[in-house]
Amino acid sequence: MANVSPTRGDLTTHPDASEMRARYARVLGGRDVALVDGPVFLLGLYCAVSPWIVHFTTSQPALVPHNLIMGIAIGLLALGFTTTPERMYGLSWAICAIGVWMIVSSWIVGESPDAGVVWNNIIIGALAVVLGLMCAGTAAKSTPRR
Numbered sequence: 001m002a003n004v005s006p007t008r009g010d011l012t013t014h015p016d017a018s019e020m021r022a023r024y025a026r027v028l029g030g031r032d033v034a035l036v037d038g039p040v041f042l043l044g045l046y047c048a049v050s051p052w053i054v055h056f057t058t059s060q061p062a063l064v065p066h067n068l069i070m071g072i073a074i075g076l077l078a079l080g081f082t083t084t085p086e087r088m089y090g091l092s093w094a095i096c097a098i099g100v101w102m103i104v105s106s107w108i109v110g111e112s113p114d115a116g117v118v119w120n121n122i123i124i125g126a127l128a129v130v131l132g133l134m135c136a137g138t139a140a141k142s143t144p145r146r
Contacts (some may be wrong), residue, residue, distance in 0.1 A: 036135045037082045040095060043131060044074030045125050046129070056117045060110045063117065067124075070098060070105075074128060081135065092136035099128025 001083055048071025051057050051064040080088040102125030106113045 036138065037078050040128075040131050040135065042077055042080065043124065043127050044071045044076075044078055047071030047074055047128075049126065050120055054116055054120045056120075058115075059118055060113055063106065063110045063113070063121075066105060066109045067121070070102060074098060080135035089135065092132055095132030095135065096129050097132075099125040099130075099132055101125070102128060125141055 046053070048068050050067050050071070051060070057064050074095060077088070077091060080091070102121050105125075106118045106121045110117060
């Protein structure tokens, strides 16, 4: 009886093998940081709504739009990382800068903030710095050197 079961050929001799490898690497390139995109987005979402969660809308009216704008900025960066990672991971350091700003912003933007407001922004800022460093480190590691 003839062997009619399909056998796998060796693709290394295929004329388009190098092009297929390059396309596969391009599709998967930079997606190591995809695990960080979700937490960065959630951090931005929490930062945006934190004045209402921590209840400092009346005691710190200047920090309400500040946290809302910073949260939207973090969320937009996370969405950019998800949609066009190869173009956006150079901005990973921006999350670190926003994080440092969030740590000190309670005293600069706020008017004698209480401990809850200060700790809220310090935790948001510290998480932003850590996630930004993780994102930048992973992007630098996965970027091919020329």
